[in-house]
Amino acid sequence: MNKAQWIPIIVLRIVAMAAAFVATLLMITSHDSAKVLGMTFQAKYNNSPTLKYFVIVSIITTIYSLATLFVPPKKSRRPILVLDLIVTCFLISSFSAAVGVGQLGKQGNSHAGWLPICGQVPKFCHHVSAALIAGFVAVILYVLLLLFSLNNVLDLVAFKA
Amino acid sequence: MNKAQWIPIIVLRIVAMAAAFVATLLMITSHDSAKVLGMTFQAKYNNSPTLKYFVIVSIITTIYSLATLFVPPKKSRRPILVLDLIVTCFLISSFSAAVGVGQLGKQGNSHAGWLPICGQVPKFCHHVSAALIAGFVAVILYVLLLLFSLNNVLDLVAFKA
Numbered sequence: 001m002n003k004a005q006w007i008p009i010i011v012l013r014i015v016a017m018a019a020a021f022v023a024t025l026l027m028i029t030s031h032d033s034a035k036v037l038g039m040t041f042q043a044k045y046n047n048s049p050t051l052k053y054f055v056i057v058s059i060i061t062t063i064y065s066l067a068t069l070f071v072p073p074k075k076s077r078r079p080i081l082v083l084d085l086i087v088t089c090f091l092i093s094s095f096s097a098a099v100g101v102g103q104l105g106k107q108g109n110s111h112a113g114w115l116p117i118c119g120q121v122p123k124f125c126h127h128v129s130a131a132l133i134a135g136f137v138a139v140i141l142y143v144l145l146l147l148f149s150l151n152n153v154l155d156l157v158a159f160k161a
Numbered sequence: 162m163n164k165a166q167w168i169p170i171i172v173l174r175i176v177a178m179a180a181a182f183v184a185t186l187l188m189i190t191s192h193d194s195a196k197v198l199g200m201t202f203q204a205k206y207n208n209s210p211t212l213k214y215f216v217i218v219s220i221i222t223t224i225y226s227l228a229t230l231f232v233p234p235k236k237s238r239r240p241i242l243v244l245d246l247i248v249t250c251f252l253i254s255s256f257s258a259a260v261g262v263g264q265l266g267k268q269g270n271s272h273a274g275w276l277p278i279c280g281q282v283p284k285f286c287h288h289v290s291a292a293l294i295a296g297f298v299a300v301i302l303y304v305l306l307l308l309f310s311l312n313n314v315l316d317l318v319a320f321k322a
Binding site (some may be wrong): 041042043047048049050077078081082085088089092093094095096097098099100101103104105109111112113114115117143146147150153154 | 202203204208209210211238239242243246249250253254255256257258259260261262264265266270272273274275276278304307308311314315
């Protein structure tokens with residue numbers, strides 16, 4: 001792998017790590033409370049198993065991205081490519097599940113009788129939305145990273161064939 | 162690509178196509194109604210944008226899996242690998258979002274004041290659960306397909322290097 005192939009991958013990893021870290025921070029610090037019918041109602045990420053899953057995957061992605069920066073590029077192409085694929089799968093999964101639940105928080109579902117909660121806890125919703133944007137950036141960067149790595153590998157096949 | 166590499170991919174594609182097709186059928190036919198406070202309440206997949214997204218991606222996966230069966234394996238390794246990756250991303254995304262919303266349907270979220278609906282519309286919930294199981298099978302098969310294709314490509318690199 002030459003420098004022209006290697007540097008973009010390093011840059012993508014560093015930015016993806018930053019995005020995953022920001023997503024974690026924003027989701028963990030999302031917090032708001034509202035008074036409904038005299039009762040105080042707390043909105044936190046850990047009230048939802050889906051948002052907890054998002055935080056766990058974001059933390060793992062941050063640590064994984066940091067760790068792979070110290071792996072020599074030539075020696076471990078196969079395990080890194082497979083691990084990149086697995087991390088990307090979990091990132092997409094946690095992001096999509098959180099968006100699905102976030103959409104319900106924002107718009108509710110009248111058929112199911114679920115009211116939107118963003119009117120009551122706007123600070124919480126803004127934080128979660130920002131975390132989802134950072135999560136989306138991490139997803140896009142990991143997909144690009146995979147496509148770039150695949151392209152390098154396939155060029156090698158075409159070159160050596 | 163020799164036969165030992167090619168046949169498992171064809172088999173994985175056919176089974177993934179069947180799983181995506183079954184997931185589509187089960188989700189589209191999920192339907193139940195309940196009377197709550199004298200009002201009839203209809204539960205259908207298209208009451209939820211997330212479940213609609215699941216159906217659209219399942220249909221696309223079925224058609225894509227069918228189409229790729231007719232593509233000659235040697236000529237188009239690169240576009241097929243990239244398209245496989247993109248389809249897998251969308252499959253994981255739609256499955257995870259649907260599970261996130263399905264979990265709310267089953268267990269609700271007391272903090273958000275969202276009551277579970279599966280007690281009122283059990284037939285709908287069973288259908289959606291079955292569709293999610295079929296969707297999960299399609300996800301696993303596409304991830305295996307990707308890992309298998311990657312392995313073939315990397316073997317080629319190791320062999321030619």
